[in-house]
Amino acid sequence: MAQVPNPLPPHRELRTAIYVYAALIVLGVVLVIVLTPWIATWEPVASARASDNFLTLIVFSAVAVPVFMFVMVFGFSNLYFFRHPRQSEPPRDGPYMVAGLGPQLAWIGLTAAHALVLFVWGLIFLARADAAPAPGANQLNVDVTGEQWQFNFTYPQYNNAQSEILELPVNRPVYFTITSLDVVHSFSVDALGFKEDAVPGVFTHIRVTPSKIGSYSLRCYELCGLYHTYMEGPVRVVSAADFDTWVRGLKVHGYPWGINGAGAPVGAPTPPGGTGGPSGSVGPEGPQALILSHSPPANVPRSAFT
Amino acid sequence: MSTTHEVPASHEPRDGRVSGQPSLWQKLVPSHLTGIIGAAIGYFVFTAIVRATTPEDALAQPDILLLWGFIGLLIGWLIGLGALNYPVRWILGMPEPKHEEPYRGEGYYRQIWRYFRWNLDHKIIGIQYLALTLIMLALGGTGAMLIRLNLLVPGTRFFPPNTYETIVTMHGMLMIATMFSIIVGPFGNYFVPIMIGARDMAFPRLNALSWHLLAVGVFIFLLIPFVGGLQTGWTFYSPLADQTEPGAIAFAVGVILMLVSSSIGLVNMLATIITMRAPGMRWTRLPLFLWGIIGTAILTATSAPSWFSGLIQVLLDRAYHTTFFLNIVPGSDTFVSSAATGGGNAYLYEVTFWFFAHPEVYILAIPGWAALMEVTTVFSRKPAFTYKLAILGILGVTLNSFLVWGHHLFVSGWAPALRGYYMFTTELISIPTGFIFITILGTLWRGRLWMKLPLAWVFAFLWTFTIGGITGIFLSDVPLDIQMHGTYFVAGHFHYVILGSMLWGFFALCYYWFPKITGRFLDERLGWVHFWGTNITFNLVFATFFLMGWQGLPRRVADFAPLFDIPNTFASIFAFLLGAVMVVFFANVIWSWRYGEKASANPWNARTLEWQVPSPVPPENFAALPTVKEGPYEYGTPAAPPPPAPGAKPVPTPGS
Amino acid sequence: METPIEHEGALPMYAGQSPATEARKITVGIVMYIATDVLLGIMFFITYIWLRQYNTNNLWFPKGVTAPSSTEMLWPTIALVVSAGAYIVAQLAVRYDMHLLFRIATVVALLIVLGVLVWEIISMGRLPFTQTDGSFASSYLLLLGYHIVHLAVATIVGLGITIRAFRGLYNARSHVGVDVVGVWWYWVVAYAVLFWLLVLMQPPSLFYS
Ligand code: HEA
C-alpha cells in the first residue's frame, strides 16, 4: 500500500504488558494447580485411568494458562492503554499498523508448538489407558449388555454367571465387551474413569483396572429415551476373595441377552426383576455421590402433550 | 466523510417502478395469507390421498400420514405463495410473473405488507430473516427457561422425563437452527450485495425460497409437541430416532427444510460474491465479513447433504420400515445382537450426522468471528492487523472442519484406531482459530478504541470464546474426553463457544448495522444494561456447568443426584435473570425501530461500501454501480482521502 | 462495451447488467447447486457401501434374491448416455443457430429420458424384494428412488427446454438456460452409470467376500 504510516509514538505499553503477562502466567499456573483438585472432585478416583485423567486435567489447565492470559492481557489491556476517553468519535484514526511476516510466523509457530505438546501428551496417555495387561495377568472378562433402561453383566469365565449389579475384584485387569439390545447407550463408571458406547449389533471394548476397594456408581451417558435419567446403578470393587464368593453365588443362565450368539432371538425381553443372583440383598452402599435420590415417576404418560 | 470509493449520489427512479397504490387484491393474492391457506389445503389433500391408498395396517402408526401431510403442507405453501408461478411459466416459455417484482414505486415500497409475501428484494428478505430468527431465538430461549425450571429443584417437579427430553431436543435444535441463520440470514442477505456493490443477489428467487423454506421448516418443527414429542436430543441418534414418538417425523422434515434453506441461501451468497462484485472489488478488497460468508457457504453446502441423507433414511425407516439403522433380521422383527444380520448399523447415522454436525458448529462460529473482526477495525480506527492471515484462518477452519468429526465419537467404539488422528486434527484447529484471535488482538493494540457497544461485544467475545475454545481443547484429548463426554462439561463448552462467537457477534452487528437498516440507533442505555447483564449472568450460569460436568452430571437428564442440588439451583436462578436481560434486548429492538435516535448515513465513519449509501438503504441500493478504489479498512491513512479518480465510468443503465 | 440486458421481463435490479455477467452468474450458481446434489448422491452410495461392510455374511441379499442383473440395467444406462449425446448436439446446434437440429435434438433427449423413467418405475415395481427386506433392499431402493426423482426432474426441465426451443426463445446469443439444464442432464446420466457400476460390483466381485 502506498500509505504513509503515521509516525508511531514510542511504545512503552508493550513492555508493561509483557511484564504483566509474565506475572499473570505464574500466578495463573499456581492457582490452577492449587484449585483444580479442589474443584474437580468427581467420585473417588479408583483406577489408574481415572487418576491419569485427573493429572491431564491439571496439566491441560496449566498449559492453557499462557493462552488464556495472552488473550486477556493483550486484549483487555487495550482498554487501559488505548481507550479513547469519551464516547464521541475519536478525532484521529489509530496508526496504520499491519503485521509483518515475522510476528505472523512467530504466532503460528507458537500456537503450533502448543498444540503439538498437547497432542503428544494425549497420545502417551491414550496408549497408557488402552494398554493391554501384562501377559501373565489374570484378566477378567465382563460382557455388558445395555437395554432400555439398564445394564446387564455376564461373567463368561464364570459359567456365564449373570448379574444386574457390577462387582469387580480390585487390582485385576478387566476387559469389558459391550453391546446393546435396542438403542445406543453409553456405559460408564466415573470413578474408574471410562466410558464406552453400547451399540446394537456391534461389540465395543474397554479396559480398566480398579485400584481401590469401594462402592461407586455406573450410569448411561447417552440419551436413550424415556428413562435415560434413571439408567444408573451401583458398582462395587471388592477384594479378590469376596468377588469369588459373590460371582459363584450368581445364578447361571445359558447364553445371556443375545450376546456372543448369532441367532438367539430376543424380542426385547425386559428381564424380570432379579435375574442377577442375590440381588435382593444388594443395595447401594457407601458414598455413591452420583446416584439419584428420587425414583422415576410412575406412569409417565406416553406423551405429556397429547 | 472519508471514502475513496466512487458512489454516485443520485437515486433517480428507475425502470420497473410503477407509481400508484396497489389494490387490496394485489396485496393479498398472493401473500403469506394465501400461502397459509394453501398449506392447510395441501396437508389435508395429501393425508386424504395417503389414507385412501395405503393399506389399513400400515396406517397403525401415524408416521406415514404425517410425512406426506408435511410434504403436502410444503407444496401447498409454495403454491399459495405464488412461488411456483415462475418455474411453471418458464417451462411454458411465458414471460416472468408480475407479482414478485421487488419494488414498484415509493408507495409500494414503504408499506408494511411487503414483508408478508413472496418478495425478491434482498433487503426485505433480510428483515424477514431478522424477525424470524429473533422469534426462533425467543422460542429456543423459552425452551432454555423451561429446562432450567425443571432443574431448579431435584425430583422432576415440573415435567415428566419424556416432556423434559422433548424440551431439550427442541431447545437444542431450534437454537442451532437459529444460530446458523442469525447472522447470515438477516445481515448476510441485507449486506452481502451492498458490500460488494451490487443491486441484489445472484438468484433473488432462490433467496426468497430460502426464507420461505426456513419459515415452513420452523413451523413444522414446532409441531413436534403436538404429534407426540420425541426423546432423542438434537443429535437425533438412530435407532433411537427410529423408535421414539412420531415427533421424529416433524423433527426430520423440519430440519431437512432448514438445511435446504440454509444451503440455498448460502450458495446464493457465494455465487453473488463470486460473480457480482462491483468494478475494482478485488478478492483482497473484500470485507472480512464476506470472507466469513464464503467460508460458511462452503461449509454448509458441502456438509449439509450428509445429514440430509441421514434424516431421509430415518424418515424411510419410520414410515416405510426400511432398515438403515435398525439391527434386525430382514423380514422379521426379531433382534439379534451380533454383527452382520443383514440389518442396519447405528454408526452409519452417527457418522453421517457428525460429518455434518461438526462443520456445522463452525458454521455457527465463522460468521460470528467475521462479524467481530469487521467491527473491531471500525471501532479501533485501524486496518485489520493481519487481513490475509484472517482469511487464511477462516478458510483453514473451513477445511479442517471436514477432518475432525470423529472427536464426537471418541467413546462410540467406531474406528478406535483413528482416535489419535482425530485428536491431532482437532488440536490443529486451534491454529487457524488463533489467526482470528491475532487479527483481533493486533487490531485493538494501539488503536483508538471507540468504546461503543459493538466493540464492547468484541471484548465479551475475547473472554467467552477463549474459555469455550480452551475447554474444547480439553475435550479433544481422548482420555479426558472419555471422562467428560456426555456430561455438563460438554454443555458448558458449547454454550461458551456458540454464544461467545455467534450470539455475541450477532449482538455486535445489531448495534453496528441497526442504523443502516432502520436509520435509527438502538438505545444505548438499554444496550449497556443488556451488555453487562448478559455477561455477568451468562458466566455465572455456564461456569457452573463446567463445575457440574467435572463432577459427573450427565447431560439430558431430568433429575440429578443430591450432589448437584445447589449448583443447579444457582444456575437456574441466574439463567432466569439471563432470560430477563434478553427480554431487555428484544424490547430495545422493537422500541428503537420506531422511536430510536435518528442516525446519519455513516455514523461510525466506516469505510466499507454499505456505509456510503443513505440510511435506510434505497430500494435499488446504488443508482449506478459503484467503483471500488481501495481495501475495506484503510484507517489511519494520512488525513484527507484522495479525490475520486477522474474518468471512472459507472456501468451505463438503460433509461438514464 | 457489452450491451446491457434488455430482454422482456428482466427484473429491474438487473437492468444494466451485461448478458455475459448474467450467464456467468447462472452457470456458477447452478454448478454449485448441483454440486450439493451430487454430494447427496454420493452420501447414498456411501450408505450402500457402508452397510455392505457391516454385513459380510450371506444375509446381505434377502432370501431367494440374487444380485440384480447388471445386464438388464445396461440398456437403460446406454439409452441415457445416448440422450446425453443428443443433448450435447442440442447445445452445439443452438450455438450455431441451427434451429431445426436443436429442436430435434431436444425432443430426442427428452423422449429417451421419459422412456427410461417409465422403465425404471415399472422395474422398481417388479423387483423380487421390498424395502422391508433388510439393508440391501433399503439402500438399493434408496439409490433407485433417488435416480427416479432425478429423471423426473430432468423430464420436466427437458420439457421446458423443448417448449422454449419451439417457441424460439434460444439463439446463438442467448442460450444460458440450455447450458444450465445440460449440467443437470449430465449429472443424471453420470449417476446412472455409477449406479450400474455399483450393481456390477455385486458378487462375485473383488470387493466383498
Ligand atoms: C460454535 C461452535 C463450536 C466451536 C467453535 C467449537 C470449537 C471447538 N470444539 Fe466444540 N462443540 C460444539 C460447538 C463448538 N465447538 C458443540 C455444539 C458440541 C456438542 C455437540 C453435542 O454433543 O451436542 C461440541 C463438542 C465438542 C467435542 C465433543 C465432546 C463430546 O461430546 O465428547 C469436542 C472434542 O474434541 C470439541 C472440541 C472443540 C475444539 C477443540 C474446538 C476449537 O475449535 C476451539 C479453538 C479455540 C481456541 C483454542 C481458543 C482461542 C485460540 C487461541 C487463543 C489460539 C491459541 C490457542 C492454542 C494454541 C490452544 N467440541
Ligand code: HEA
Ligand atoms: C445454539 C445455541 C444455544 C443457545 C443460545 C443456548 C442458550 C441457552 N441454553 Fe442451551 N443448548 C444448546 C444450544 C444453545 N443453548 C444445545 C445444542 C443443547 C444440547 C441439546 C441436546 O442435548 O440435545 C443445549 C442444552 C442446554 C441445556 C442442557 C439440557 C440437558 O442436557 O439436560 C441447558 C441446561 O441448562 C441449556 C440452557 C441454556 C440456557 C440457560 C441458555 C440461555 O443462554 C438462553 C438465554 C435466553 C434467550 C437467548 C432467549 C430470551 C428470550 C426470552 C426468554 C423470550 C421471552 C419470551 C417471550 C417474550 C415469549 N441448554
Ligand code: CUA
Ligand atoms: Cu441408556 Cu441412556
Ligand SMILES: [Cu+2]
Ligand atoms: Cu466437533
